Structure formats: structure tokens, C-alpha cells
Amino acid sequence: MRYIPPRGFRDFPPEIQILRKRIFSKIEKIFQRYGFDPIETPVLEYYETFKGKYGKETEERLLYRFKDPWSNTWYALRYDLTVPLARFMRNYNGPLPFKRYHIGRVWRHERPQRGRYREFWQADADIVGSKNPEADAEVVNLTIDIMKEFKFTEFSLKLNDRRLLKGIFEVELDIKNPIDVFRSIDKVDKIGIDGVREELQKKGYATQIIEKIVDIISQSGNPEDTLARLQERYKYNKDVQEATSHLLEMFDFITEKNAIRLALDLVRGLDYYTGPIWEVIVKEPKMGSLGGGGRYDELIGIYTGRQLPATGTSIGVERLIDAGIALGIFPVRKETYTQVYVLVMEKSLLQYGFDIVMRLRNVGINAQIDLMRRKEKAQREYANKKNIPVVVFIGKKEFKAKEVTIYDRRTNKRITEKQERLADILKELL
Amino acid sequence: MRYIPPRGFRDFPPEIQILRKRIFSKIEKIFQRYGFDPIETPVLEYYETFKGKYGKETEERLLYRFKDPWSNTWYALRYDLTVPLARFMRNYNGPLPFKRYHIGRVWRHERPQRGRYREFWQADADIVGSKNPEADAEVVNLTIDIMKEFKFTEFSLKLNDRRLLKGIFEVELDIKNPIDVFRSIDKVDKIGIDGVREELQKKGYATQIIEKIVDIISQSGNPEDTLARLQERYKYNKDVQEATSHLLEMFDFITEKNAIRLALDLVRGLDYYTGPIWEVIVKEPKMGSLGGGGRYDELIGIYTGRQLPATGTSIGVERLIDAGIALGIFPVRKETYTQVYVLVMEKSLLQYGFDIVMRLRNVGINAQIDLMRRKEKAQREYANKKNIPVVVFIGKKEFKAKEVTIYDRRTNKRITEKQERLADILKELL
Numbered sequence: 089m090r091y092i093p094p095r096g097f098r099d100f101p102p103e104i105q106i107l108r109k110r111i112f113s114k115i116e117k118i119f120q121r122y123g124f125d126p127i128e129t130p131v132l133e134y135y136e137t138f139k140g141k142y143g144k145e146t147e148e149r150l151l152y153r154f155k156d157p158w159s160n161t162w163y164a165l166r167y168d169l170t171v172p173l174a175r176f177m178r179n180y181n182g183p184l185p186f187k188r189y190h191i192g193r194v195w196r197h198e199r200p201q202r203g204r205y206r207e208f209w210q211a212d213a214d215i216v217g218s219k220n221p222e223a224d225a226e227v228v229n230l231t232i233d234i235m236k237e238f239k240f241t242e243f244s245l246k247l248n249d250r251r252l253l254k255g256i257f258e259v260e261l262d263i264k265n266p267i268d269v270f271r272s273i274d275k276v277d278k279i280g281i282d283g284v285r286e287e288l289q290k291k292g293y294a295t296q297i298i299e300k301i302v303d304i305i306s307q308s309g310n311p312e313d314t315l316a317r318l319q320e321r322y323k324y325n326k327d328v329q330e331a332t333s334h335l336l337e338m339f340d341f342i343t344e345k346n347a348i349r350l351a352l353d354l355v356r357g358l359d360y361y362t363g364p365i366w367e368v369i370v371k372e373p374k375m376g377s378l379g380g381g382g383r384y385d386e387l388i389g390i391y392t393g394r395q396l397p398a399t400g401t402s403i404g405v406e407r408l409i410d411a412g413i414a415l416g417i418f419p420v421r422k423e424t425y426t427q428v429y430v431l432v433m434e435k436s437l438l439q440y441g442f443d444i445v446m447r448l449r450n451v452g453i454n455a456q457i458d459l460m461r462r463k464e465k466a467q468r469e470y471a472n473k474k475n476i477p478v479v480v481f482i483g484k485k486e487f488k489a490k491e492v493t494i495y496d497r498r499t500n501k502r503i504t505e506k507q508e509r510l511a512d513i514l515k516e517l518l
Numbered sequence: 519m520r521y522i523p524p525r526g527f528r529d530f531p532p533e534i535q536i537l538r539k540r541i542f543s544k545i546e547k548i549f550q551r552y553g554f555d556p557i558e559t560p561v562l563e564y565y566e567t568f569k570g571k572y573g574k575e576t577e578e579r580l581l582y583r584f585k586d587p588w589s590n591t592w593y594a595l596r597y598d599l600t601v602p603l604a605r606f607m608r609n610y611n612g613p614l615p616f617k618r619y620h621i622g623r624v625w626r627h628e629r630p631q632r633g634r635y636r637e638f639w640q641a642d643a644d645i646v647g648s649k650n651p652e653a654d655a656e657v658v659n660l661t662i663d664i665m666k667e668f669k670f671t672e673f674s675l676k677l678n679d680r681r682l683l684k685g686i687f688e689v690e691l692d693i694k695n696p697i698d699v700f701r702s703i704d705k706v707d708k709i710g711i712d713g714v715r716e717e718l719q720k721k722g723y724a725t726q727i728i729e730k731i732v733d734i735i736s737q738s739g740n741p742e743d744t745l746a747r748l749q750e751r752y753k754y755n756k757d758v759q760e761a762t763s764h765l766l767e768m769f770d771f772i773t774e775k776n777a778i779r780l781a782l783d784l785v786r787g788l789d790y791y792t793g794p795i796w797e798v799i800v801k802e803p804k805m806g807s808l809g810g811g812g813r814y815d816e817l818i819g820i821y822t823g824r825q826l827p828a829t830g831t832s833i834g835v836e837r838l839i840d841a842g843i844a845l846g847i848f849p850v851r852k853e854t855y856t857q858v859y860v861l862v863m864e865k866s867l868l869q870y871g872f873d874i875v876m877r878l879r880n881v882g883i884n885a886q887i888d889l890m891r892r893k894e895k896a897q898r899e900y901a902n903k904k905n906i907p908v909v910v911f912i913g914k915k916e917f918k919a920k921e922v923t924i925y926d927r928r929t930n931k932r933i934t935e936k937q938e939r940l941a942d943i944l945k946e947l948l
Contacts, residue, residue, distance in 0.1 A: 090564050091605050091821045094593060097560035099606050102618065105556045120855040121879040123886030126535045130527035130637055131561055131595075131623065134520050154584040154593075158627065163524060163584075165561075175521050176529050183903040185889050188532065193561065197588065207560055218889040222868065226889060229876070341872050391521045425550040438652065442771050446659070449551040456553030459615050459648040459656060473613040 096198065096206025106423040108209075111409060112191055114237055115211045119189035122230045124213045127188045129172040131195075135162035137175050141387065142167060143359045152195040152206070165195035169212040170360070170400065174388045177216060177396060184217030184396075191405075203375065203410055212381075214400030216388060221334050224364045224383055225341030227401040231368055231379060232344045234403060239417050242371035243378075246351035247311065249335055249364045250382070252318065253352065255327025256304055261297055269293075270355040273305060277376070281306070304352060311350035312339060335364060356380060360387040364399070373414040379403040422475040427518050428455040429471040433464050433483035441482050444492070444510070451511045453518070471497070478517060480510065526628065526636025536853040541668075541839060542621055545641045548667055549619035552660050554643045557618045559602040561625075565592035567605050571817065572597060573789045582625040582636070595625035599642040600790070600830065604818045607646060607826060614647030614826075621835075633805065633840055642811075644830030646818060651764050654794045654813055655771030657831040661798055661809060662774045664833060669847050672801035673808075676781035677741065679765055679794045680812070682748065683782065685757025686734055691727055699723075700785040703735060707806070711736070734782060741780035742769060765794060786810060790817040794829070803844040809833040852905040857948050858885040859901040863894050863913035871912055874922070874940070881941045883948070901927070908947060910940065 093099055100108060116126075135153050142151070146167070153164040166172050169190045180186060191211040198204050213230055215223045228245060235243045253270065257263040272287040279287070281302060288298045307314060315332045322328035335350075342348060356365045363383030370378060381401035388396040412418040428448060432441035441457050448455040456476070458467050471479050481493040492510050495502045496517060505513055523529055530538060546556075565583050572581070576597070583594040596602050599620045610616060621641040628634050643660055645653045658675060665673045683700065687693040702717040709717070711732060718728045737744060745762045752758035765780075772778060786795045793813030800808060811831035818826040842848040858878060862871035871887050878885040886906070888897050901909050911923040922940050925932045926947060935943055 090566055091608050092564075093560050093605075094562050094564055094591075097562060099560070099609070100558040101606075101610070101612070102555035102557055105558050108558075109556065117882075120884045121882065123854075123856045123884060125532035125854050125856070126539065127532055128530040128535050128538075130523050130529070132524050132527060132637070134522075134524055136520055152586060154586050156582060156584050156627065161524075175523075178521050179529070180531070182531070183900050187886070197586065207562070215889060220889060220891060222872070223889045233879075340869060343876055424553075424555050426553045426555070439770060442652070446773055449663075452547075452551065454550045454553060456617070459645060459650060459653045461650060470613050 094206075096200035098205060098207070103420065103423045106425065107418060107420060108405075108409065111238075111405070111412075111418070112209075112211070115234055115403060115405075116189070116191060118230065118234055118237055119211070119213050122187075122213065122226065122233075124187045124189040127173070127176060127190055128192070129166070129169075129176055129190070131165055131193070132163045133166060133172060133175065135164045138164050138167060138171055141171050141360060141390075143357070146357070150196045150198060152197050167196060168194050168358075169210055169402070170214070170384070170387070173212075173214055173216070173400075174391045174398075177388050178391045185223065186216040187213070188216070189213045203407065205406065209405040211403040211405055212400055214398055216396055216398040218399070219385065219397035221337035221364075222341045224334075224399045225338045227381060227399055228338070228348075228366060229341070229343050231366070231381070231401045231403070232347050235347075235368060235378070236344075238408070238412060240370055240411070240415070243347065243368060244349045245347050245366050245368045246349050246354045246377075247335070247364065247366045248351055248354040249331035250355075250361050251327040251331035251334075251363060253304070253355065255325045255329075255331065256322065257301070258327070259325050260322070261300055263293075263297070267359065269301065273301075273353055274355045274357055276305075276353050307352050308350070311345075311348055312336065314350050331363070338364060356382060360384045362386055366401075370411050370415075373411055375407055375411060377404070378407045378411060422473075424474050424476060426454050426456050426474065426476045428453055428478045428480055428514055429467070429474075429476045430455060430457040430480045430482065431464065431467045431471065432458055433481060434487075435461060437482055437484070437487055440487060444480070444482065444507070448511060448514065451515070453511065453514055478514060480514075524636075526630035528635060528637070533850065533853045536855065537848060537850060538835075538839065541835070541842075541848070542639075542641070544667055545664060545833060545835075546619070546621060548660065548664055549641070549643050552617070552643065552656065552663075554617045554619040557603070557606060557620055558622070559596070559599075559606055559620070561595055561623070562593045563596055563602060563605065565594045568594050568597060568601055571601050571790060571820075573787075576787070580626045580628060582627050597626060598624050598788075599640055599832070600644070600788075600814070600817070603642075603644055603646070603830075604821045604828075607818050608821045615653065616646040617643070618646070619643045633837065635836065639835040641833040641835055642830055644828055646826055646828040648829070649815065649827035651767035651794075652771045654764075654829045655768045657811060657829055658768070658778075658796060659771070659773050661796070661811070661831045661833070662777050665777075665798060665808075666774075668838070668842060670800055670841070670845070673777065673798060674779045675777050675796050675798045676779050676784045676807075677765070677794065677796045678781055678784040679761035680785075680791050681757040681761035681764075681793060683734070683785070685755045685761065686752065687731070689755050689757070690752070691730055693723075693727070697789065699731065703731075703783055704785045704787055706735075706783050737782050738780070741775075741778055742766065744780050761793070768794060786812060790814045792816055796831075800841050800845075803841060805837055805841060807834070808837045808841060852903075854904050854906060856884050856886050856904060856906045858883055858908045858910055858944060859897070859904075859906045860885060860887040860910045860912065861894065861897045861901065862888055863911060864917075865891060867912055867914070867917055870917060874910070874912065874937070878941060878944065881945070883941065883944055908944065910944075 254266045257266040319332040361382040362385045365382030367377035367380035383399040385397040430445045445457040479495045493504045684696045687696040749762040791812040792815045795812035797807035797810035813829040815827040860875045875887040909925045923934045
């Protein structure tokens with residue numbers, strides 16, 4: 089019997105789950121500040137919904153698909169939150185732009201390893217209906233705000249535009265299938281620039297073309313200067329002109345320009361992007377991007393039958409948490425939501441203790457009481473192990489005098505007070 | 519192409535999702551008040567984890583199981599949150615009792631119909647480690663508090679104990695397999711008492727036995743009196759004695775005794791219960807129980823190898839919401855988290871508007887601005903359709919005078935103020 093979570097899946101005990109909930113809630117508040125509202129969609133979709141949206145390799149290897157024993161229908165667990173949004177838009181008839189956020193799990197049939205799971209969480213914010221650069225700027229600003237909110241200091245947002253490379257590759261280098269080249273470039277972080285050279289060589293590209301590709305994707309410097317240079321150099325290239333003017337307009341609406349790095353070697357894995365794309369990275373610890381996104385003006389039309397331009401950003405919650413823990417931003421400590429433990433020193437006082445604990449709960453205090461009929465010492469140990477901040481002692485003496493002894497574990501202070509004042513005192517303490 | 523959610527699965531648009539989140543959050547706060555902390559587990563488990571835990575019919579017909587295309591492994595989507603907790607306990611080494619809550623989806627391959635879905639949410643609170651009646655009372659009090667918190671007035675909690683019927687059936691009526699009889703009794707709400715009679719007849723029970731069964735399960739009256747009567751009548755029946763004294767002790771710790779109804783015809787569907795069981799029902803609208811639970815002292819031991827008594831309650835969130843909507847407790851209205859819409863009357867002021875909207879967001883106000891470069895009227899319509907409470911107008915006149923016009927859609931009041939005071943005024947308004 090394998091009484092363990094499936095391979096690549098995890099349990100989260102309270103001390104981790106409380107930390108995760110705090111992080112989710114912070115992200116959610118920022119989404120709301122930017123005017124995004126939540127939706128929810130099923131964990132399963134019909135397989136047809138996903139088919140042809142992510143690229144062949146992803147679909148065959150990574151999409152978690154299956155038939156149940158009753159039907160001949162193929163289902164798949166959602167691979168991201170973007171395609172479910174696109175499918176959702178089919179039945180949407182509210183006003184545009186539609187700004188939605190969605191925090192939830194996605195599933196990918198990866199080989200599990202450190203920091204990579206088959207079930208993990210994403211936090212997405214997307215704007216549907218606007219083709220304008222300020223919409224891209226809005227989600228980029230949001231992404232940067234999230235990094236700042238979590239007190240990441242050394243981070244940057246790599247920015248590119250799918251049309252830049254496509255325009256240069258197709259027109260200037262006469263490459264028929266730029267996506268094929270994108271797939272090799274996408275591996276640059278893993279295999280290095282020489283690895284990219286090698287892979288392109290294997291794919292049959294001429295050395296001269298490969299060197300031009302490498303030359304183009306290696307450009308760096310001040311983003312606005314570089315864009316102006318590209319705009320000037322490829323004056324008659326429609327894609328390049330569209331991309332550069334879109335990105336330059338975007339810059340007018342970006343609040344933290346210093347955080348942006350133009351990265352012509354950024355392509356991102358998914359097929360559906362059509363315009364600006366970005367990824368947010370931290371200097372330390374060394375790991376992949378903590379999030380990313382981009383514009384996808386064609387995807388939603390597949391589902392709705394009418395063109396609906398869209399742009400969005402996705403936070404990779406697991407990596408954000410791992411990075412935050414590594415940097416000491418998120419302290420992992422024993423945690424509980426319980427604020428008060430009512431310790432009953434005599435079994436005969438248990439019902440009296442229940443009355444008190446219920447009264448505390450009624451005024452909104454998170455409180456526990458012994459359910460094991462244990463002695464004082466065992467109850468005390470429980471409160472310690474659970475790291476409950478305040479313990480209220482009830483003994484025979486206290487019962488007779490209608491008093492309670494309040495012990496604050498954090499400050500080591502102990503006071504005895506009238507029972508009727510208990511709730512007020514606790515509210516001040518907590 | 520079937521670009522719709524799978525059969526029995528649902529999308530939740532913002533206006534519904536915001537309502538649902540409010541309800542989840544209220545339930546969660548009550549769980550926390552009672553000293554429960556959250557855990558999370560995978561949506562999938564190995565099929566073996568579920569096998570043999572729910573009864574044969576459930577496992578064959580309702581458990582959403584499948585193989586992925588790569589492995590020969592059977593998986594299943596979780597059927598409830600109780601078995602995942604039991605499996606989770608295998609690796610738990612913290613203090614006892616372990617009080618955990620878990621709000622999440624479960625999946626059942628039911629025939630979808632009004633109010634019945636294949637994907638739905640449950641909110642569970644369980645206490646692991648205590649065999650004492652006060653632990654059962656704790657989760658029953660919690661269940662009743664949730665009903666009160668949501669302002670349900672006409673509800674009751676039906677209470678029974680598995681050992682009561684088992685003891686009477688096995689010893690007094692010489693029935694070898696009481697679970698077989700339980701399964702028929704479980705249908706009483708659907709098929710009526712005559713339906714139960716008929717089904718038991720088909721199963722081969724003698725009329726005399728059937729009438730005795732009907733007689734026993736039809737008892738009603740004041741719970742504590744009825745329990746005392748049973749205790750007296752079956753003085754030498756071990757199971758009945760255990761059940762009645764357990765329930766009577768439980769009563770000492772129940773705060774709303776008036777809400778409790780002893781229901782000897784309550785058996786609940788799942789095989790794993792071993793002691794007290796309950797369900798909470800509302801008088802109106804007519805529907806199944808809004809939640810229920812019970813004690814299961816044997817289940818966790820299957821996973822952990824050591825006996826760990828447990829008791830818990832589960833809120834059926836969909837039914838709670840449906841009942842609340844039907845009773846008008848949960849008003850469904852157009853909703854957004856956005857508090858302020860910044861309306862820019864001239865395109866040239868868009869960047870200036872962005873500065874203002876970013877400043878509002880920085881002080882924690884949820885704000886939106888036009889992303890479609892639309893005229894005033896279209897922006898106004900958007901704010902109306904989204905039901906955003908406050909609109910801030912920025913025109914050329916306002917820009918020059920460093921002022922803003924603030925319009926409260928709820929009160930129809932309009933004021934013009936210095937721009938620097940905007941955030942403060944909005945904070946007062948909202």
C-alpha cells in the first residue's frame with residue numbers, strides 16, 4: 089500500500105499552509121488594488137480545450153490527460169490558468185476590459201525534482217479586451233509591485249517582444265519558421281549561448297545565420313536607447329516597427345523603469361504570445377524566473393470567435409516562496425491561528441472552562457481548550473508545542489474567586505484578573 | 519469542439535466568486551476561532567489510498583479514478599477531505615489533538631442535476647487524537663455556530679450514534695450485518711418509511727423484524743429523555759450503553775441544546791463512522807443536509823498503524839450557498855473589489871491619470887483607469903456596469919487647477935477638491 093502523496097504532489101502542514109496563505113493573500117490584495125476581480129474554473133477541462141494551444145512537445149509530454157473508466161472522453165488537468173480564461177471568455181458578456189485574477193493550482197507531468205512539482209500554484213492577473221501598451225504596462229507594474237511588496241530588492245524584469253525577433257528573423261535572415269529558432273533560444277539559461285549555437289547547427293542553420301542570431305539576441309544596454317536603435321536600423325520592417333513603438337509607449341506608463349531590462353534572448357516557452365513578453369528574475373538565489381507573462385492577441389478568439397486582445401502576468405508561487413525563504417524574507421516558524429489556550433487545572437472545572445472558551449470565541453478570539461482530559465503539565469506542553477501566545481489558567485482558587493490567571497508566553501508576564509474582564513484584557517494583549 | 523466546462527463542472531464569474539469567497543472566509547474565521555489550523559493536500563491520491571474506505575458502491579460508481587497515459591498507476595480525485603486527512607496523519611508528528619480545517623474541492627462521478635455537481639467544495643474541521651465526548655461536542659458546537667453566523671434561523675442538527683442501532687440490531691434483533699440495514703435506512707428521506715420496509719423485505723428480512731426496526735428508528739422526543747429511556751431499556755447491551763453515555767456526556771458540552779434533535783433513523787452514507795453522527799438540516803428550502811459529520815475511531819489507524827480516534831464535521835458549501843440564496847440571506851448583486859474608477863476626460867491626460875491611480879493603489883485603494891482610450895461616456899458606462907462605487911473625474915480644468923472631481927455613485931454626491939487631498943477623502947468615503 090502506498091499511503092503517500094502521489095509523486096510530484098505535496099501535503100502542506102499548518103505551519104507551511106499558514107505561511108502560504110499569508111503570501112497568497114498579499115498577492116491577492118495587490119491584484120485587487122489594480123482593479124482585478126476573481127474567477128474560478130474547473131480543475132479539469134475537456135482535452136480538446138487545451139489541444140493545439142501550447143505546442144506539440146508540451147501537449148504530448150506535460151499535459152496531464154486521461155480518460156475516466158466510464159466514458160470515452162479525454163480530459164486534462166489544467167496546464168495553466170490562461171487557456172481556462174480564454175475558454176471562460178466564450179460565455180462572458182460583461183463590460184470590457186475584463187480584468188480578472190485567478191490563484192490556483194495547475195498540473196504538469198514533469199519529472200519531479202527540487203523545486204519542481206507536478207502540482208503547483210500560479211497567481212495570474214490578465215486584462216482582456218485592450219490592445220494598448222498601457223494594458224501591458226499595467227500588468228508589468230503589478231508584477232514589479234508584487235516583488236517590492238515581498239521586499240525583494242535585487243530583481244529585474246526582462247522584457248522582449250515576440251514581433252522583434254520574428255520580424256528580424258523572417259525578413260532580415262529569411263528564416264521560415266522563427267518558432268523553431270525560439271525553442272532553441274529558450275534554452276539559453278540551461279545550455280548557454282554555445283549550446284544554442286550547437287542546437288541551431290543540428291537543426292541545419294548555416295553558421296553565418298547562427299552568428300547573426302547570436303549577435304541580435306546578445307544586444308543589451310539601456311532599453312529605451314536599444315529600442316530607438318532597432319527602430320532606426322529596421323526602418324522598413326513592419327514587425328520590428330510595431331514592436332519597438334509598442335514597447336516605447338509601454339515605457340511611458342511603467343513606474344519603475346529601473347527594474348526593466350530589455351532581453352532580446354527572452355522568448356518564453358508558450359506558443360500563444362504575440363507581443364510583449366517578460367519574466368521577473370532575482371539575482372539570488374540562482375533559480376528560474378519567479379513569474380512572467382505577455383500579450384496574446386489571438387488565443388481568446390479561438391474560443392470566442394471574435395478577436396479579443398489580451399495581456400497578463402503570472403506569478404510562480406512556489407518559486408517566489410522558495411526564493412523568499414532562501415533570502416530570509418519569509419520566516420518559517422511554528423505557527424497557529426490560535427491565540428489563547430484555556431488551561432483547566434482540575435477535571436471538575438472542564439465545563440466551566442468550556443463556558444469561558446466559548447465566550448472568548450463569541451467575541452472573535454481564536455481559543456482552544458483541552459479535549460484529552462490531561463493534567464496541567466501536558467496541557468502546558470501542548471500550548472508550548474503549538475506556540476499559542478497566551479495561556480489562561482483556571483484552577484479551583486480562580487474558580488472560587490471568579491478570577492483567571494493570564495500568562496503571556498511571549499513576554500513571560502503573568503497577571504490575575506477578574507473573569508469578567510478576561511476578553512477585554514486579551515483583546516488588548518493580542 | 520466542446521469549448522465548455524466538462525459536464526457537472528462550473529465556472530464562477532466575479533460576482534459569484536466574490537460572494538463565495540466571502541462565505542468561505544466566514545467559515546474559515548469560525549474554524550480558526552475554535553482553534554483549527556489549515557492543511558492542504560493534493561487533489562489526486564493513489565487509488566489504493568481510497569480503496570475500501572467508502573463502501574463498494576461508492577467506490578465503483580462515484581470515485582473519479584483514472585490512469586494517465588504514461589503509467590500503469592491508478593489515481594483518483596479526492597472523494598472527500600477525510601481520507602486525505604487520514605493519509606496525511608501517517609507523516610504527522612506534532613502534538614495531539616491535531617485540530618485541522620480544510621476547505622477545498624472534492625469530486626464525485628454523480629449524475630449532474632440541479633444542485634448536484636461533479637466538482638464541489640467542502641469545508642471540514644476535524645479533531646484527531648481525542649476519544650472524548652467533548653471533542654464531538656466541540657465540532658457540533660462549531661457546526662451550529664456556522665449556521666447561526668449565516669443567520670439561518672430554522673435549522674436543526676439531527677444526532678445519532680452508530681453504536682445505538684448496531685447494538686440493538688445485532689444483539690436484540692440478531693441481524694448479522696447491520697450496515698446492510700443502515701444502507702436501506704439511509705434512503706428514508708428519498709423513499710419514505712414504506713420504501714424502507716419494501717427494500718428490507720426484498721433483502722429477505724422477516725416482517726416482524728422489519729416492524730421492530732421501523733419502531734426503533736421512529737422514536738423521537740426530548741433527546742436526553744429518549745437517551746435515558748434507551749439506556750434503561752437496553753441495560754446489558756454494551757454498544758447501547760456506550761452510545762447513550764457518550765451522547766449524554768456530549769450534551770453537557772453543547773451550547774445550543776435546543777438545536778439538537780435525536781434522530782434514530784440517521785445513519786449517513788459512509789462506512790467509516792464508529793460513534794456519534796450528525797447532519798444539519800434547514801426547514802426551508804427543502805433540500806438535503808447542509809453538512810454533517812461524525813466520529814471515526816478506526817479509519818486513521820489503517821494509514822498510521824496506531825489507533826487515532828477522530829471526529830469531524832463537514833459543511834456542504836454548495837448547499838449552504840443555495841439555501842442562503844433561496845432564503846435571501848446571501849444577496850447576489852453585481853460586485854467588484856474595485857472601489858474607485860479614475861475617469862480621464864482627455865486622452866492627453868492619460869499619463870497624469872496613471873500617476874493618480876498608482877498613488878491611490880500605493881495607499882491601499884483598489885482603483886482602475888481606462889485602458890481602452892475611450893471617451894468619457896464609455897468610461898462612465900464601464901464604471902456603472904461594474905458597479906464601482908466612486909468615480910474620480912480628471913479633465914483639463916481639474917488638471918490645471920490641480921483638482922479632482924469626486925462622484926459617489928451610491929449617494930449621487932459630487933465634490934471638487936484639491937488633488938493632494940484625494941486619497942484622504944476617498945478613505946473617508948469608502
